Amino acid sequence: MIARWLAASLFFVLLVVAWYLAVEAHIWSPLLLPSPLSVFGYLQSAAEDGTLLEATWVTVQRLLIGYGLGILAGLPLGLLTASSRWCQDTIGVLALGLQTLPSVCWVPLALLWFGQTEASLLFVVVMGTLWSLIIATDNGVRTIPPIYTRAARSMGSTGLHTWTHVVLPAALPLLLSGMKQGWAFAWRSLMAAEIFVTILTGFGLGHLLHYGRELNAMDQVIGVMLIIVIIGLAVDKTLFAPIERFLHRRWGTARQ
Amino acid sequence: MPSPEIDSAKTVPAKLVLEHVSKWFQTSSLKVHALDDVTLHIAEGEFVCLVGPSGCGKSTLLNIIAGLERPDHGVVQADGKTIVGPGPRRLMMFQEAALFPWLTVLGNVLFGLKLSTGLSAAERREKAEYFLELVGLKKFMHSNVHELSGGMKQRVALARALAPTPTVLLMDEPFGALDALTREQLYGDIQRIWSQHRKTIVFVTHNVREAVCLGDRVILFSPNPGRIREKFVIPLPRSRDINSVDLARYSTEITRVLKGYVQTEVAG
Numbered sequence: 363m364i365a366r367w368l369a370a371s372l373f374f375v376l377l378v379v380a381w382y383l384a385v386e387a388h389i390w391s392p393l394l395l396p397s398p399l400s401v402f403g404y405l406q407s408a409a410e411d412g413t414l415l416e417a418t419w420v421t422v423q424r425l426l427i428g429y430g431l432g433i434l435a436g437l438p439l440g441l442l443t444a445s446s447r448w449c450q451d452t453i454g455v456l457a458l459g460l461q462t463l464p465s466v467c468w469v470p471l472a473l474l475w476f477g478q479t480e481a482s483l484l485f486v487v488v489m490g491t492l493w494s495l496i497i498a499t500d501n502g503v504r505t506i507p508p509i510y511t512r513a514a515r516s517m518g519s520t521g522l523h524t525w526t527h528v529v530l531p532a533a534l535p536l537l538l539s540g541m542k543q544g545w546a547f548a549w550r551s552l553m554a555a556e557i558f559v560t561i562l563t564g565f566g567l568g569h570l571l572h573y574g575r576e577l578n579a580m581d582q583v584i585g586v587m588l589i590i591v592i593i594g595l596a597v598d599k600t601l602f603a604p605i606e607r608f609l610h611r612r613w614g615t616a617r618q
Numbered sequence: 619m620p621s622p623e624i625d626s627a628k629t630v631p632a633k634l635v636l637e638h639v640s641k642w643f644q645t646s647s648l649k650v651h652a653l654d655d656v657t658l659h660i661a662e663g664e665f666v667c668l669v670g671p672s673g674c675g676k677s678t679l680l681n682i683i684a685g686l687e688r689p690d691h692g693v694v695q696a697d698g699k700t701i702v703g704p705g706p707r708r709l710m711m712f713q714e715a716a717l718f719p720w721l722t723v724l725g726n727v728l729f730g731l732k733l734s735t736g737l738s739a740a741e742r743r744e745k746a747e748y749f750l751e752l753v754g755l756k757k758f759m760h761s762n763v764h765e766l767s768g769g770m771k772q773r774v775a776l777a778r779a780l781a782p783t784p785t786v787l788l789m790d791e792p793f794g795a796l797d798a799l800t801r802e803q804l805y806g807d808i809q810r811i812w813s814q815h816r817k818t819i820v821f822v823t824h825n826v827r828e829a830v831c832l833g834d835r836v837i838l839f840s841p842n843p844g845r846i847r848e849k850f851v852i853p854l855p856r857s858r859d860i861n862s863v864d865l866a867r868y869s870t871e872i873t874r875v876l877k878g879y880v881q882t883e884v885a886g
Contacts, residue, residue: 513716516684517730517782518706527729531720613719614764 396581401588404581413570418589421552421566424480428487429548433541436492440499440540441525450500457496465490465551469558478561483552486559490551491544498540502533535609542602549594633786633818634660634683639692641678651843652678653689658837658846662785663816667833669826669872675844676822680788683820684710696786706734709784713791715771717763717778723750724759727778734782749777752811769800773807780811789821793828802860805831809857826876830869831860838872840879848875 378398384390385397408414443454468489476482506529514528530537556568567586574582609615641653653675660666668676681687682694685704694701696708704710709730717726727746731737737745750756753773758766766774772792779787793801809832812819823829829836830852840847850872854864 509712509714509716510718512686513710513712513718514729516686516704516708516710516788517778518704518733523733528718532718534720612762612764614762 400581401585404585417567417570420564425552428484432488432491436495440496444500444503457493461493466554480563482559483555486555487548487551491548494547495544502536506532632659633662635695637693639689641689654843654845665819665834667821667829667836669829670839674839674841676839677790680790680822684788706782707784708786709779710788711775711779711792713794715775719763723761723774727781730782749781753777768796786818826873827869830865831858
């Protein structure tokens, strides 16, 4: 365990050292490739004056609301498409089609419909999450071994009870990977939306990134990108990893 | 030698009554006649084994008794009432243990209990532990399902089926996927539990020896369409050992009959 931690830390330290050496070699202009020191300098000052924390909070809030709405709508719709042929032929096909649409393509529509508002951002996040979540839920429910529902029915389980006590828990491993994918999609959609939609109600990480480009502040651009990556990693490790560990232990599926 | 059926179901009131049951299945290309005019009376507390080659409709008949499927024709009754759906009085055990991997062993046994009885949580727990003890797995009650061997899984499935105190136990080749040694242990267990708790058991298998070892009666099915070919009464004393010579005499005789008609079907 400690050896793994050490190896991982060493890898990232080496990565930063390589970056530092590349800057010191003066191959590229420092305007294009700032030194790690100046990036950390930016992060430190942005952390001190509060812009970073505020932007992160604004972004995470939007993400949680958008992702939450996506799950709230996606799970039941996925259950519907899995249980009714009619829904599969309608909502299912719609979801399959729209899932292939990159979420940034929703931005022009969102701007025209909602203008430069919070609603516009949320709309893009929900559209980025919803469809893949429907597909994942549908897929999860469909691949449940039929013997589970038969066994439950023979014990007198019917209707809603079967759904909540058998179908959903049985589909949990696939639902979780669908939710993970949905999370990644939501995160991407929000960054795209924040970069393209300039709004006054809240200054998120995407905006910070965008203005970094406008100001030619490369240290800001790279610094904000780092924060975005770290948030993504942290969510995976704190939100999804414990549930995954539980599933692996219960189901006996191999880990690593 | 096996005697022809002396209608045991006539003297004791029948627990399960099946009369002129027929069932068809429509697959994408053809219509399968799964059961044809099956009539069978099963007495309270009787252990009946349904035997036959695959495709003879024995599992379908079990599903119909469980209420998981409806017959296209005929009468199916339990305790004089027509079976319209599954119920906790008739519980089913499958070939794969069909245990739920998201629950612990105890959780699995509690599943049926929560559905069927008006017991308090403490009473349910007590009952679940009692039946896990009965199948010898109480110390595994907090284990995950994947940590058990195949035979242990079937024992848990048995405890799960017994816990809601059904009067009828329906078993669909429950030991089919197990190795011979584990199976023999379970023959002993199931006979012991049956004699202690006096359930009516309908047991589907394609293993004639297994049927003779367990059944008061062995009902032989033939396929295409699924029909009852012959009924045998097995008057051997219990508890029976699958390796005994007496038992072998019966199973040889039944196998001879089985082979006889399988060959004529092939020749015809």
